[in-house]
Amino acid sequence: MTHPSKAEKPPHHQSLHDLLTSGAQLLRDAGVENPQREARLLLQHALGITPEALLGLSPREEVATEPFLGWVARRARREPFAYITGSKGFWSLDLAVSPASLVPRGDTETLITALLDVYPDRNAPLSFLDLGTGSGCILLAALAEYRQAWGVGVDVHPAAASLAHANARRCNMADRALVMAARWGDALAPQTRFDVVFSNPPYIPTSDLEGLMEEVRAHEPVRALDGGCDGLDAYRDLCARLPLLLRDNGIGIFEIGIGQEQALRDIAGQNGLSVVRVLADLAGIARCVVLGQRLASTGI
Numbered sequence: 177m178t179h180p181s182k183a184e185k186p187p188h189h190q191s192l193h194d195l196l197t198s199g200a201q202l203l204r205d206a207g208v209e210n211p212q213r214e215a216r217l218l219l220q221h222a223l224g225i226t227p228e229a230l231l232g233l234s235p236r237e238e239v240a241t242e243p244f245l246g247w248v249a250r251r252a253r254r255e256p257f258a259y260i261t262g263s264k265g266f267w268s269l270d271l272a273v274s275p276a277s278l279v280p281r282g283d284t285e286t287l288i289t290a291l292l293d294v295y296p297d298r299n300a301p302l303s304f305l306d307l308g309t310g311s312g313c314i315l316l317a318a319l320a321e322y323r324q325a326w327g328v329g330v331d332v333h334p335a336a337a338s339l340a341h342a343n344a345r346r347c348n349m350a351d352r353a354l355v356m357a358a359r360w361g362d363a364l365a366p367q368t369r370f371d372v373v374f375s376n377p378p379y380i381p382t383s384d385l386e387g388l389m390e391e392v393r394a395h396e397p398v399r400a401l402d403g404g405c406d407g408l409d410a411y412r413d414l415c416a417r418l419p420l421l422l423r424d425n426g427i428g429i430f431e432i433g434i435g436q437e438q439a440l441r442d443i444a445g446q447n448g449l450s451v452v453r454v455l456a457d458l459a460g461i462a463r464c465v466v467l468g469q470r471l472a473s474t475g476i
Contacts, residue, residue, distance in 0.1 A: 188240065188241060188242070189238040189239060189240055189241060190238065190239065190241055191235065191236050191237065191238060191239075192219075192233050192234070192235050192236070192237045192238075192239050193235035193236065195219065195239060195241060195244060195245075196212075196215050196216060196219060199215035199218065199219065199244065199245070199248045200212045200214075200215040202248050202249070202252050203215055203248060203251060203252055205252070206251075206252035206253070206254070208251060208252065208254070214251060214257065215248065216230065217257070218244060218247045218248060218251065218257075218260070218261075219239075219244050221247075221261045222240075222242075222243050222244040222247060223239060223240070223244075247260050247261075254390040254391050254394060254395070255391070255395050256279050256391045256392075256395055256396065258273045258279045258280075259273060259274065259275055259279070259395065262274070264279055264280050264311075265280075266280035266284070266285065266311075266313040266317060267285055267288055267313070267317035267320065268317070268320055269313070269316055269317060269320060269343075269347055270346075271311050271312070271313055271316070271343050271346070271347075272311070272339065272342055272343055272346060273311055273339075274335070274339055275395060275396070275397065276333060276335035276336045276338070276339050276397065277310035277311045277331070277333075277336040277339055277340075277397065277400065278310055278311070278376075278396050278397065278400045278401070279396065280310075280311055280313040282457075282458065283431070283457045283458075283459075283461075283463050284313065284314065284376055284431055285317070286431070286455050286456070286457050286463045286464040287314055287374060287376070287429050287430075287431055287464050288314070288317045288318060288321065289455060289464070290429050290453065290455050290464045290466050291318055291321070291372060291429060292321060293453070293455075294427060294453070294466065295322070295372075298321060298322055298323070299322075299323070299324050300322060300324065300325070301324040301325060302322050302324075302325040302371045302372060303325065303326060303327065303369075303370045303371045303372070303423070304318050304319070304325060304326070304327030304328070304370060304371070304372050304373075304374065305327065305328050305330070305361070305364075305370040305372070305373045305374065305421060306318075306327060306328070306329045306330065306373075306374045306375070307330050307360050307361065307373065307374065307375040307377070307414065308330070308331060308332075308360075308375055308376060308377050308378075308400070308410075309329030309330060309331045309336070309337070309340045309355065310331060310336050310339075310340065310376070310400060311336070311339055311340060311343055312329050312339070312340030312341075312343045312344060312353070312355065313343075314374045314376060315327045315328075315329045315340070315353060315374065316340075316343060316344060316347050316349055316353065318372070318374070319349050319352055319353060320347070320349070325352065326352045326353070326354075327352065327353055327354070327370075328353075328354045328355070328356065328364070328370075329344075329353060329354070329355040329356075330355075330356055330357075330358050330360065330361065330363065330364075331355075331357060331358075332357065332358065332359045332360075332399075333357070333397070333399065334357040336357075336397075336400075337355050337356060337357040340353075340355045341353075341355040360413065360414065360417060361417055361421055364421075368421070369421060369422060369423040369426065370421055370422065370423060370426060371422075371423055371425075371426050371427075372426065372427055372428075372429060373418060373421050373422060373426070373427075373428045373429070374428075374429050374430075375410070375414055375428070375429075375430050375431070376430070376431040377403070377410030377411065377414060377430070377431075378399065378400055378401050378402050378403045378407075378409075378410055379403040379407045379408070379410065379411070379431070379432060379433040379436060380401045380402060380403050380407055380433065381403060381404070381405060381406055381407040382402055382403075382404060382405055383405070384407075385398065385401060385402060388401070403433075406439075407433055407436065408436070408439055408440075408443065411430070411432075411436075411439075411440055411443050412443055414428070414430065415428075415440075415443045415444050415446070415447040415449055415467070416447050418447065418449060418467065419447065419448055419449065419469055422469060425468075426468075426469075427452070427466055427467060427468050428449070428466070428467035428468075429464060429465075429466055429467075430464070430465050430467065431463060431464055432462065432463065432464070432465055434461055434462075437451075437454060437462045437465065440465055444465075444467055445470075448469060448470050449467045449468065449469060449470060450467065450468055450469075450470045451465055451466070451467060452466050452467065452468045453465070453466035454466070
């Protein structure tokens with residue numbers, strides 16, 4: 177049996193400069209955007225230090241090569257950054273993430289903006305239902321803003337429901353957030369009603385999945401992306417259920433994909449619902465639709 181020579185063994189420590197340079201080059205060769213920035217962020221997380229502390233280190237400082245090099249290799253395979261570090265910021269929260277759910281995205285924060293617009297009283301004792309909760313990001317961000325509120329998160333995938341429950345504990349909200357594994361609202365007791373029903377459902381047309389960026393296509397759960405042949409399957413189901421889930425004057429707040437506003441208006445109308453507000457994301461794209469029951473006064 178032969179053993180690798182000392183020269184063949186990977187060093188356990190390298191200078192900060194050399195490690196960042198090699199890491200950035202590997203990411204650049206893999207086609208990762210902003211490779212220098214991502215290398216610095218990965219090293220910061222690997223060392224468990226703040227960005228300021230990393231900047232304070234000398235380029236000649238010897239630092240451990242692992243887990244940094246292993247993380248760089250994963251990122252070079254286009255694994256999402258958040259899956260590697262295991263966390264992602266959303267709204268005011270720091271959430272655990274895993275391949276069990278989509279990585280929380282800034283566009284989805286538009287749903288919380290809509291909620292704050294509709295209910296400016298932060299002390300309102302609201303009830304929330306988050307269908308397809310994933311990491312729990314929407315539900316928990318809403319609860320963070322409304323300290324007297326409570327809510328239920330539902331996800332069909334048990335691993336995603338477990339992740340959302342872990343995040344409720346992580347954010348000290350487990351006493352106000354119940355999470356369950358079920359299809360949409362099937363596990364709720366009959367006659368259960370909510371002030372607000374959220375959903376960021378799968379809305380990518382099946383034929384468009386192959387065109388998604390590799391980080392999404394190859395690593396994030398397809399079930400959370402595939403919205404059927406026209407991307408609207410989930411909305412048909414959700415809009416049919418929504419009148420049975422809302423309290424009087426309650427609202428639905430749904431995320432939509434690019435160009436889906438009119439289609440959702442049509443589906444909503446077929447189910448006795450109306451679109452009462454549409455919000456754009458930071459790119460100016462219609463991203464969030466607020467729904468109310470057509471025959472009820474929404475108060476907005």
